[in-house]
Amino acid sequence: MGKLESVSRRSFLISTTVVGGGFAIGLQWTPSQAAGETAKDEPWAKAAAGSEFTPWISIAPDSTVTVRCAMPEIGNGVFTQSAMTVAEELHVDWSKIKVEYAPPLRNFLEKSVYTEAGGMMGYFSGRSTTAERIQLGLQLGAGARERLKAAAAAQWKVPVAEITTANSILTHTASGRTLKYGEVAAKAATVKLDKEPTPKPRSEWTLLGKATPSKLQNPAVVNGTAVYGMDIRLPGMVYAALRQAPAQGGSIKSLDASIARKMPGVLAVVTVDPKESAGFSDPKLQAPFGLEMCTAQNAVAVIATHYWQARKALDAVRIEWDDGAGAQWKTTETMNEAARALLDSKDLKVEKTEGDISSIDKQDKIIEGFYHTPYCDQAPMEPLNGTALVTPDSVEVWHPSQHSQQAFMVAAHETGLSPEKVVFHQTYVGGGFGRRVFGDDVRMVVAIARKYPGKPVHVIWSREESMRQGRYRAIVATNLRTGLDKTGYPVAVHGKYAIGSVGGTAGFHDTPYAFNKNFKVEGTKVPFNILSGAYRGPGYNSHAFITETFVDECAHAAGIDPLTYRLKLLEGYSDLGWVMCLKEAASKAGWGKSLPKGMGMGIAISNWAGNGKPQAGTTVATVATVEVSKAGKLKIHQLDVAFDTGGFLNRDAVVTEMVGGSIFGLNMALNENLTVRNGRVVEGNYDEYPMLRMGDTPTKINIHFGGLSGHERFCEPGEPPAGVAGPAVGNAIFAATGKRIRSMPFRLHDISWT
Amino acid sequence: MSVTLKINGQTHTVDADEDTPLLWVLRDHLGMTGTKYGCGIAQCGACTVHLDGAAARSCQIPVSALAGAEVTTIEGLSQNSDHPLQKVWVENNVPQCGYCQTGMIMAASALLKQVPHPTDAEIDMAVDNICRCGTYPRVRAAIHQAAEKLSS
């Protein structure tokens, strides 16, 4: 720690002036510097910026442009996208643009400056390409550019119209004079324009949709200087290891920390009790995602000088747990049965009903299937963690959140302090996938730090703790039933589901397939003690699999090619993106070509975030080409993915998300499965919760652009591919072996054939 | 106990309990946070360093076993972040969240020292690190590309 504390006040001031508060990218931080930067002072440094054009954008004397971003960078490239959007109008030298996080405190104090465009979702995951955000970025860039031109015009005493901008340089061609942006930034920032400029139309964009820059933070990632939540180092910081009630909802019966307290480095053994959460200082305050999903859990934490000491001492604490109501769930099977039994209940809640489903029973061919998906953990590579410094009248947090505004409010709620007293520093995030959205993690961090006030406490969940204390993709049990008419197509579909408990039926209730005219969807939630939450494509990640497997079963029962079958079911649908995606993926994969025995192709399509509306959300079709050995060993040779996001703004960013999302979807379908014993999640680490490695990944994951409809939206690419990779593979396995897989994970199924 | 370690060519003396894994000595005693914690049980490779030139998972090595060994971490892989792997990684936009990537680069750089032109199968064997974001296809392509650069 001595080294950290020797960071002089002077160098600290210099570094904050460069940074402008918060985390700036592109700085080559040595780990010890990471300390001072964020430790004190205002979270934004107005003084040095001096040239702040709006709360979103500043230009420094050296021409560095700093753009603030309201979304956390979880690997989806929102920093780079935010910079690109501004640069489209600002004409900057790309090497001089930086992005930093918009501070939630400032948003709170200055009337939602960072959330007025994009609303509550402003701080959430990948919303950098919505129409509102694009418009905002372009407007910011254009506004700053015109102010720079006005300042230069005044200095040179020439008409503004004679000044051009490129590469962060203002030029007056007639006189051959130039100025760097930084040279007039201070003056430009004070310019009042009669009218804000109108950004150019999209047909004239030169960067958006054309350039494909590498992520801005990559230089810091590859040399290890990018600061994730785990990498926060602060003067005087101590470490905490925690253990929450192993049966979620349980409590501590008895605790003996006498041995642990005497172990080397141990500073304190503390407990967390949800009843001790202080609540909001003002009852009118709200958290954007509410507080229900982020209650504290009963827990024990050991605080020590070093993490390893804390962790070892935690193992030495003798804790007797009261498993509470969760204890009734003796095995996963009892839970699965409970969910399945509810499908026959008379009290299902009708979610959707269209036309008439009574015709189903009048058909000769009835197709009915029961489908199931298990608990899954998002398992981001960075385990849950966070750092907080709590004093009687302040709380300062450094955290890898997926929703900094939510996390900021949760910190206020846990301590009972007014949000004005909360400083929240967003760090880089080592993967989110929905796990870090609701703020249960930040609440636990603050709750522990409250028990050890005056020192920054860095709380680390071990991988085991991270995995066993999830907010999981819920168990889903679904029954689908249809009758096929003489031509082989469904006359109506009746779906019943039970979800335990968070998540909807996206990917099913919003289907555009023709059977949606005679359609009934009803279901219920199962009140398990195991906590569920958001997992890449919530609801959809189960129901795209279920729906697309079911439709495939119908096609095979009718003896119709599964691609032809889907195209027919989409006839007359006004969003042509669906058909384009199907055709593109199929033709690129060579759909229909003859394959040797044991090989097969499967297709699946769905839409995420469109909620059943045409020309909305992202549609993805995937064709999987697989080989199954007689013994039942699966090899996925190839995925062909076609998508319709409308258009795209950064082609390479879309490709990375499509590939990553497909691999995520494969892992979910093939591998992921959490089991429960006596209300406690069993699996704790990657040895028990397998992950695809490089050698298991298909060598060809081809992303095709021919499915793009060209509609004006730029919808997200990250979640949609995860839903269709699994059913495409499942359907391919059926084509190869005749074995139908109706539940995840596939690895538990025998797919051998003769 | 007090241990003397040679890391990135420099000698460090740390006071750590003898069973402390090298991973936590690097991260928490020495503030070298480029080496990441992902699993702690040799599964993920996020903690990969070089031990006497070979890739090793630092979560598995107690600090007491390190007398006389030379450790290289991501911070010491190159002088100016200019190892061919690092350059290719940035050019090809390999990282997504980035958390696993330093471990990937350390595993790959150890491989390229031993096998200048690895096959896909050799890469799969040597770089079996976990990436939850699914960067595998790019990681593999980047290793091949860096191998070319290194040999030309």
Ligand code: FES
């Ligand atoms: S942390 Fe060492 S292998 Fe995962």
Ligand code: FES
């Ligand atoms: S880039 Fe996120 S885990 Fe690999």
